[in-house]
Amino acid sequence: MGINKQDKVIKIAVDAMGGDYGPPETVKGAVMAAREYGVEVILVGEKEAIDRELSACDTEGITIRIVEATQKIEDGEEPAFAVMRKPNSSVSLSTRLVKEGEADAVISAGSTGAMMVAAARYLGTLPGIDRPVAGGPFLGLAPNTVVLDLGANVGCQPYQMVDLAVVGVVYARTFLGIENPTVGLLNIGSEEGKGNEQVKQAFSLLKESGLNFIGNVEGMDIPFGRANVIVCDGFIGNILVKYSEGLGRTIRKWISSELANQLPEDRIEEIGSSIYKLLSPAEVMGGGPLWGVNGIAAIAHGSSRASQIAGTFRQVITAIETDLVGNLLNELAKVQAKREQKNR
Amino acid sequence: MGINKQDKVIKIAVDAMGGDYGPPETVKGAVMAAREYGVEVILVGEKEAIDRELSACDTEGITIRIVEATQKIEDGEEPAFAVMRKPNSSVSLSTRLVKEGEADAVISAGSTGAMMVAAARYLGTLPGIDRPVAGGPFLGLAPNTVVLDLGANVGCQPYQMVDLAVVGVVYARTFLGIENPTVGLLNIGSEEGKGNEQVKQAFSLLKESGLNFIGNVEGMDIPFGRANVIVCDGFIGNILVKYSEGLGRTIRKWISSELANQLPEDRIEEIGSSIYKLLSPAEVMGGGPLWGVNGIAAIAHGSSRASQIAGTFRQVITAIETDLVGNLLNELAKVQAKREQKNR
Numbered sequence: 001m002g003i004n005k006q007d008k009v010i011k012i013a014v015d016a017m018g019g020d021y022g023p024p025e026t027v028k029g030a031v032m033a034a035r036e037y038g039v040e041v042i043l044v045g046e047k048e049a050i051d052r053e054l055s056a057c058d059t060e061g062i063t064i065r066i067v068e069a070t071q072k073i074e075d076g077e078e079p080a081f082a083v084m085r086k087p088n089s090s091v092s093l094s095t096r097l098v099k100e101g102e103a104d105a106v107i108s109a110g111s112t113g114a115m116m117v118a119a120a121r122y123l124g125t126l127p128g129i130d131r132p133v134a135g136g137p138f139l140g141l142a143p144n145t146v147v148l149d150l151g152a153n154v155g156c157q158p159y160q161m162v163d164l165a166v167v168g169v170v171y172a173r174t175f176l177g178i179e180n181p182t183v184g185l186l187n188i189g190s191e192e193g194k195g196n197e198q199v200k201q202a203f204s205l206l207k208e209s210g211l212n213f214i215g216n217v218e219g220m221d222i223p224f225g226r227a228n229v230i231v232c233d234g235f236i237g238n239i240l241v242k243y244s245e246g247l248g249r250t251i252r253k254w255i256s257s258e259l260a261n262q263l264p265e266d267r268i269e270e271i272g273s274s275i276y277k278l279l280s281p282a283e284v285m286g287g288g289p290l291w292g293v294n295g296i297a298a299i300a301h302g303s304s305r306a307s308q309i310a311g312t313f314r315q316v317i318t319a320i321e322t323d324l325v326g327n328l329l330n331e332l333a334k335v336q337a338k339r340e341q342k343n344r
Numbered sequence: 345m346g347i348n349k350q351d352k353v354i355k356i357a358v359d360a361m362g363g364d365y366g367p368p369e370t371v372k373g374a375v376m377a378a379r380e381y382g383v384e385v386i387l388v389g390e391k392e393a394i395d396r397e398l399s400a401c402d403t404e405g406i407t408i409r410i411v412e413a414t415q416k417i418e419d420g421e422e423p424a425f426a427v428m429r430k431p432n433s434s435v436s437l438s439t440r441l442v443k444e445g446e447a448d449a450v451i452s453a454g455s456t457g458a459m460m461v462a463a464a465r466y467l468g469t470l471p472g473i474d475r476p477v478a479g480g481p482f483l484g485l486a487p488n489t490v491v492l493d494l495g496a497n498v499g500c501q502p503y504q505m506v507d508l509a510v511v512g513v514v515y516a517r518t519f520l521g522i523e524n525p526t527v528g529l530l531n532i533g534s535e536e537g538k539g540n541e542q543v544k545q546a547f548s549l550l551k552e553s554g555l556n557f558i559g560n561v562e563g564m565d566i567p568f569g570r571a572n573v574i575v576c577d578g579f580i581g582n583i584l585v586k587y588s589e590g591l592g593r594t595i596r597k598w599i600s601s602e603l604a605n606q607l608p609e610d611r612i613e614e615i616g617s618s619i620y621k622l623l624s625p626a627e628v629m630g631g632g633p634l635w636g637v638n639g640i641a642a643i644a645h646g647s648s649r650a651s652q653i654a655g656t657f658r659q660v661i662t663a664i665e666t667d668l669v670g671n672l673l674n675e676l677a678k679v680q681a682k683r684e685q686k687n688r
Contacts, residue, residue, distance in 0.1 A: 219586030
């Protein structure tokens, strides 16, 4: 896409109807971001609802455009199917603006599943990536460790695990600022030759990939953050995400009752909330671009308030300015060329 | 084996050389158990070392026998190979006493790997079970939930997952006292048809198994204890065990520094230790019979003191008195007969 911030203003489409609070927060957040970052915002959704919110904001000197979404995803509709059926719903339409070059990126606080389907359908995934992945640092305990895939890519071919590693590396570089991220393969032992056929073959491919591959890592190595990028099949990643989420909730409950009457209530609440954030991937991830998509499509937490919507803009702008998609394509092409050379 | 406690005294072989503390604790523990439970004990190991410890104990009125082990597993030997090479080492020999009908069960606080190999080599595994499994409740958070396999059986055939479920059910009944344990299949969604080929096929087989199968469970359901028996491939189970262990350690460290100077030091230590026990499978499991073995071979924690050695006797005696192995064989035969009937 080759956006050059010197030449033209960055344009970001926002699914104004998405999120638990809808236009009152998405519109306010978009206005905040437009002012703070000097970007142009395209608000996509019901014109009336957006106008109502805009009229309460100070929009002087910023550029905001409305694109009307003529279809609406109703409560109870399966989001993924609704996206396909309704190309003029706010999430579909805002994503299509990216495809058509009208916007440089799209942000939605709506259903993650809907955004993933919209991104896959309208932007497509990068070569070797089956489905877009929502990712990022996985545990508050290990802020410099990214785990993928977390459930979108189940039953990976070994070569796909290398592609996932590339995606993780480019993200760790872009968003965590790690120059040469280490890559580990999640396995049941540290020695080469351990595990099932999938990981044995992936191990060989990763060794020859040119990535900074440090070998197998074990379950224990995730909370200790022993690699920056940890690759696993989506079947395992999904179980780990949900397991961690469950632990976050149960341990929070346990510690709160354990500390009752021993510390002030707000301090207990603070500790419970911290422990939940340390353990819960849902808390740590959330805002940020989908991974492996041929374009920049970002999700914000469903419960985002205006300031969190604006925060997601920051990540999206970084992705645009560093040419995230171009970098990903380059890096994927490199490992894929190596693979073909070897197969020849 | 049909041991009848009315007719004859239960005989238990003890690997006297096993465990971090060796004979000083194993011998004392065995003497305690012999007195408390009225069982006969066969101490297997170096005669001199055992005699030395026995001479310091009151052995009046209890029956203790020594069987000399003429080989020794040295520090640094790979335990699994050492067991094969040294049939007269204490762990091998004490297990062989069970095989030969000289003892009704064996207990070792030595290497778990060595005990697993000795059990597999000398007692064999039950039909459908590839390797013995060390199991039990998995998380302190969910004391009535057993997860298996935890790493011994990697790359299970779908029918093997049914056999693992049977093992879990019989154990939950025997050791947790749950009449009709619920069985869940660990998967990435709750609906039938989710997941990879392995779990899709295992789902169908479990549905027809006659077990109390409640369908798929997700990662979140483990800490919430939503099934009594949760079945997964050993590849995933192993990653979950080690992941939990890592979380137990890191969260313990975090909470200790978080509470520093806010609560008395011993109270902080207590909370840290509890949180570790809630999260760490190594703490929760440990003492108890290996699963799926054709005989009763129990492991005690490596760090066991005399009282913990004696505690493991209690579990072993329950296993003998309830005819654990006979029950397992019966239940396995039932699901296997159903399977054959269907395949005919």
